[in-house]
Amino acid sequence: MAPQLKRALIGGIAALSLAVSGGYAITRIDGAPATIQNVAHLKAKPGLAGLKLGRRKQIGGKKTYGTVTLTSPAPMGGVKVKLAAKSPKYIKVPKSVTVPAGKKRMRFAIGTAAIPRVGTGVVAAGLNGKVVKRKLTLTPRHYLTQLTLDDYVVREGDATGGTVALNKSAPAGGAIVVLASGSAKAKVKAQVKIPAGRKKAHFRITTGDVGAETEIKIAARYGQTLAESFVLAPKAAEVTYVPTKFTLHFNEFVDSTKVRTLEAHIDINLPAPEGGLTVQVTSDKPDLLGLSNGGKVTIPAGQTATPFYITYKEVNQVTPFHFTTTYNGVTVNSIVRNLVPKGFEGAW
Structure with missing residues (x-):
């Protein structure tokens, strides 16, 4: 034991500040119970523990937020975490966010821009060489969420149909959904309109002759593209269930x-x-x-x-x-x- 420390303890007077591994210090030893006072941690610098987004899917043009989390509380002066966004045209984040001293997490704002169709970007946070990424999907206010076909198997020459649906009721003026067929053997109109205030609309599919069972894809686009398939079978063919x-x-x-x-x-x-x-x-x-x-x-x-x-x-x-x-x-x-x-x- 150092002579100065020994004399201080024996003499009953201590003006002592001793740092310990748990981030606390003994500040007084004079025969009375010691007072424990929280002090700055002397551990290694905190690392990046995680990145969380307030929403994984957001309407373009509306704000959301993200939160960075450290492995331990930030030391005096705080910790600056770098931020970046892939698809910066539609997703805006600050260059960095500072976690205040004594805190483990900090929230930051994420701005978004209106987007013509559903798309997914990335928000990233980096600290001391570690990078954490999270996907953020942006959507228009109205977009296609469902395409269903009336039949799985259709005989050649028979008509069938399908239904398209939006995420919410169509706006004033309605929503024009673009349609397409993957084969000339099945025809659809170029578009179908979902009336204002409605979420769904039905469309018709007419078919021609085929020499063998043929899988045909039908696609619909409004804010995003969806596709479903059906089988067009010759009239003479028997559908065998086993x-x-x-x-x-x-x-x-x-x-x-x-x-x-x-x-x-x-x-x-x-x-x-x-x-x-x-x-x-x-x-x-x-x-x-x-x-x-x-x-x-x-x-x-x-x-x-x-x-x-x-x-x-x-x-x-x-x-x-x-x-x-x-x-x-x-x-x-x-x-x-x-x-x-x-x-x-x-x-x-």
């Missing part, structure tokens, strides 16, 4: 003493037609496993899969079982599962 997958959503061993309903799924290769598609499910243990509606499972129109439910009885020995799905002569067998008696290890 079951493709049988999924059991439970473990390999099932405790038969528990009152429980099991869930399974059936998948088919195409969206089910109008009215739905019914497949037949049978079990190799009909005396133990029950299926509602006699095992007739209907996939709803437009869907490619549906769940169904299985009930079961108690067994006194391990009993394997599986199911068979049949439609138009095509079958899919499930993988094997086991009903087990109470106390069987691994059952649930």
Whole structure:
């Protein structure tokens, strides 16, 4: 111990300021309890911990904000964090933001400009060689958010249609949505108008002849471009539906003493037609496993899969079982599962 420090302690008088690693100092030792006073941290300089945006999507022309966060409180004089924006024509940020002494975070303003179509820029913050980036999407006040087609499969020569929708009701004068088809075999008008105060409008698609099934893309543009596809099929062609997958959503061993309903799924290769598609499910243990509606499972129109439910009885020995799905002569067998008696290890 240094002689001066030793004399001060023995003499009972201390004019002592001793920095410690936690950022505090002992300022008085005179026989009474020591006073602890917060002082500037003597740790390494804080780093950049993160960058958060107030909004990830913003209407162009409106302000938002960002927040930078440090790994530890800023020392005396604060910490300056550099800022930048990619797409500076539409996103404006200050060159830097200063986190005040003793603070870990600071907010800064982000200005945006009106934008003709949906676009994504980047806001970046940098400190001591570390850069953190966040995406900011700007949108017009009104823009296209949805394009849906009436049918997935259309026979040649038949008409079908689609619907476009905006993020909010169309402004005064309406919204003109530009349409386009990816093939001369399917025709749409060049545009469709969404009336003022409405969010949606329907449009018509007419089709020509094709020699084989052809996927056709329909696109719509207003503030952003969306696209969807349908299949144009020859009239003579038959759309063949087949079951493709049988999924059991439970473990390999099932405790038969528990009152429980099991869930399974059936998948088919195409969206089910109008009215739905019914497949037949049978079990190799009909005396133990029950299926509602006699095992007739209907996939709803437009869907490619549906769940169904299985009930079961108690067994006194391990009993394997599986199911068979049949439609138009095509079958899919499930993988094997086991009903087990109470106390069987691994059952649930």
